[in-house]
Amino acid sequence: MKQLAVLGSTGSIGTQTLEVVRRHPDLFHIAVLAANTSDERFASQVEEFEPELAVLADEAAYGRLKERLAGKAARTQLAGGRQAFIDAAGYPGVDMVVTSMMGFSGLAPTLRAIETGKDIALANKETLVVAGELIMRRAQECGVRILPVDSEHCAFFQCLQGERRESIEKLLLTCSGGPFRGKKRAELENATVAEVLAHPTWNMGKKITVDSASLVNKGLEVIEAKWLYGVDYDQIQVVVHPQSIVHSMVAFCDGAVIAQLGAPDMKLPIQYALTYPSRQPSTFERLDFWKMQALTFERPDTETFRGLAFAYEAGRAGGTLPCTFNAANEVAVAAFLRGEIHFLDIYDIIEQTMSARPACQVTALDDLFAEDEAARRYAASLLKKGR
Numbered sequence: 001m002k003q004l005a006v007l008g009s010t011g012s013i014g015t016q017t018l019e020v021v022r023r024h025p026d027l028f029h030i031a032v033l034a035a036n037t038s039d040e041r042f043a044s045q046v047e048e049f050e051p052e053l054a055v056l057a058d059e060a061a062y063g064r065l066k067e068r069l070a071g072k073a074a075r076t077q078l079a080g081g082r083q084a085f086i087d088a089a090g091y092p093g094v095d096m097v098v099t100s101m102m103g104f105s106g107l108a109p110t111l112r113a114i115e116t117g118k119d120i121a122l123a124n125k126e127t128l129v130v131a132g133e134l135i136m137r138r139a140q141e142c143g144v145r146i147l148p149v150d151s152e153h154c155a156f157f158q159c160l161q162g163e164r165r166e167s168i169e170k171l172l173l174t175c176s177g178g179p180f181r182g183k184k185r186a187e188l189e190n191a192t193v194a195e196v197l198a199h200p201t202w203n204m205g206k207k208i209t210v211d212s213a214s215l216v217n218k219g220l221e222v223i224e225a226k227w228l229y230g231v232d233y234d235q236i237q238v239v240v241h242p243q244s245i246v247h248s249m250v251a252f253c254d255g256a257v258i259a260q261l262g263a264p265d266m267k268l269p270i271q272y273a274l275t276y277p278s279r280q281p282s283t284f285e286r287l288d289f290w291k292m293q294a295l296t297f298e299r300p301d302t303e304t305f306r307g308l309a310f311a312y313e314a315g316r317a318g319g320t321l322p323c324t325f326n327a328a329n330e331v332a333v334a335a336f337l338r339g340e341i342h343f344l345d346i347y348d349i350i351e352q353t354m355s356a357r358p359a360c361q362v363t364a365l366d367d368l369f370a371e372d373e374a375a376r377r378y379a380a381s382l383l384k385k386g387r
């Protein structure tokens with residue numbers, strides 16, 4: 001029985017992870033649940049799974065949780081606050097930590113999980129974007145496995161089973177193109193939050209859905225792929241594939257291309273990460289190749305969707321720049337979702353923050369926390385200028 005900690009259990013990946021666990025009660029036990037503010041949903045998860053430990057990072061939400069669970073879930077120890085959330089990642093007896101929390105907040109708990117010897121089912125791509133070198137090195141030193149949950153990276157992982165890294169010619173990273181595929185800047189000036197959140201193929205949390213529309217998500221995934229598979233940026237080619245059926249492909253040195261296909265459903269990569277190296281039966285939707293329409297592929301428009309170009313620039317520069325890129329994006333996306341800026345302003349905020357804060361070398365983890373804070377402050381100052 002694998003003992004799991006699910007960090008970010010109330011979100012899109014977190015709830016789908018729990019769905020996978022419900023279907024395999026013989027394989028998994030939920031030892032730890034952790035989330036941030038969604039106390040109502042979290043309380044019902046705690047009642048259902050009765051973990052040993054349940055943590056809400058947000059103190060006010062933790063207060064509400066205690067009231068909700070008064071006289072219930074007696075076997076579960078409750079805790080609240082940011083430090084408790086990080087400590088939950090190192091809970092004794094846990095075999096695998098699912099990092100389904102959002103954004104830079106994933107870095108410290110992921111590192112804690114690695115350093116306490118837990119395998120990682122990694123959904124939180126921002127952690128690898130800001131600290132890929134450090135995370136991969138610590139994982140190797142601590143003898144833990146990082147199993148990708150992100151659909152494209154799970155596809156690479158499946159395509160690479162039994163292959164040598166040196167045989168990789170290119171990683172072909174597929175991209176839906178988001179809700180605005182084919183549109184030009186002038187058509188995006190007044191894009192509404194509802195239009196941005198209308199992803200054509202995936203149902204996900206709000207932040208990643210905005211990132212998909214701007215192609216920042218694909219940029220984050222380029223950097224994530226670089227660290228997971230140890231390739232050069234020149235070996236990662238983004239291919240727009242609007243149907244989201246081919247989840248990604250690997251081109252090998254002999255000219256062969258291996259692809260992983262499936263219906264767009266995150267439960268499959270989540271289950272694969274949780275059960276690897278075995279495959280477990282599932283009732284997830286099957287592809288019907290007799291009914292399938294065309295699978296199409298195109299080149300991304302990086303002049304309109306500048307998020308991808310910024311990511312390659314940040315990734316190639318290295319050092320603190322990917323952290324700067326990520327922080328500026330997180331600030332801009334939150335402001336866009338609050339209705340404070342236009343969709344295209346996200347690009348300007350990233351661009352200006354990246355040019356104001358050139359890459360510095362990362363010598364310690366604290367360099368990244370300092371850069372995240374400084375870049376957020378700079379990006380937030382751009383919002384105040386009344387864009």
Ligand SMILES: NC(=O)C1=CN([C@@H]2O[C@H](COP(=O)(O)OP(=O)(O)OC[C@H]3O[C@@H](n4cnc5c(N)ncnc54)[C@H](OP(=O)(O)O)[C@@H]3O)[C@@H](O)[C@H]2O)C=CC1
Pocket residue numbers: 007008009010011012013014034035036037038039057085099100101102103105123124125126149150151202203204205206207208266
């Ligand atoms: N959704 C998807 O299909 C995919 C997601 N991913 C990645 O997975 C991660 C999660 O995405 P998704 O599930 O969509 O996001 P959601 O917004 O749906 O969920 C985010 C989760 O993180 C928690 N959270 C948010 N902020 C904090 C914080 N500061 N400290 C601790 N916990 C926090 C939320 O808690 P609460 O709700 O209680 O506030 C919630 O449980 C992201 O990194 C995303 O890029 C990758 C591939 C696909």
Ligand SMILES: CC(=O)[C@@H](O)[C@H](O)COP(=O)(O)O
Pocket residue numbers: 150151152174175176177178202208211212213217218266
């Ligand atoms: C489901 C998943 O893995 C997302 O990261 C997905 O890739 C988003 O789709 P885009 O290709 O539109 O960014």
Ligand SMILES: [Mn+2]
Pocket residue numbers: 150151152221
């Ligand atoms: Mn993805």
